[in-house]
Amino acid sequence: MGLRRTPAPPRPDDPGPGYVWVVRVETARWRVAGSGRCRALVTKGATCGAPAVAEVDRSLPGRGAQWYGCCAQHMRGRWVRNGDVCCWALEEEATADEQ
Numbered sequence: 001m002g003l004r005r006t007p008a009p010p011r012p013d014d015p016g017p018g019y020v021w022v023v024r025v026e027t028a029r030w031r032v033a034g035s036g037r038c039r040a041l042v043t044k045g046a047t048c049g050a051p052a053v054a055e056v057d058r059s060l061p062g063r064g065a066q067w068y069g070c071c072a073q074h075m076r077g078r079w080v081r082n083g084d085v086c087c088w089a090l091e092e093e094a095t096a097d098e099q
Contacts, residue, residue, distance in 0.1 A: 006053055006072040006079045008086070015090055023081075024089035029057045032080055033069050040074035048074060054085050 011021050033055045038048035052069025059066040072079070078087045 005081060006075070008079045008081070009077050009088075012088055012090075018093050019090055020093045021088050022091050023086050026078060026085040026087055030078065030085035031055050031057075031067075032083055032085060036069035038071035038074055039068045040070060053080050054078065 008023075015021055031054065033052040036052040036055070038050045038052050040048045042048050048071055050071035050073070053072050054070050054075055055067040056070060057065050058068050070076075075085075078085050080086070
């Protein structure tokens with residue numbers, strides 16, 4: 001199976017002075033899906049059902065991992081690139097002294 005790839009959403013608006021948007025790899029609660037279907041609710045009691053490209057851990061404290069599949073449309077601003085789930089993250093811009 002080849003690596004799955006989904007389009008990145010547009011970079012968010014200008015973050016303002018001293019900050020920059022960077023691509024961050026999500027490792028804590030997201031992973032690329034091996035199979036499965038999207039579990040996002042689209043109407044009362046009905047899920048999307050499209051092939052999942054990623055999974056999010058929606059477990060509660062004290063319970064094991066509960067992975068929910070997400071299609072590209074329902075990844076909440078995330079995307080798959082080179083086998084990783086990515087998102088935009090806001091960071092402070094490095095100053096000349098820090099470089």
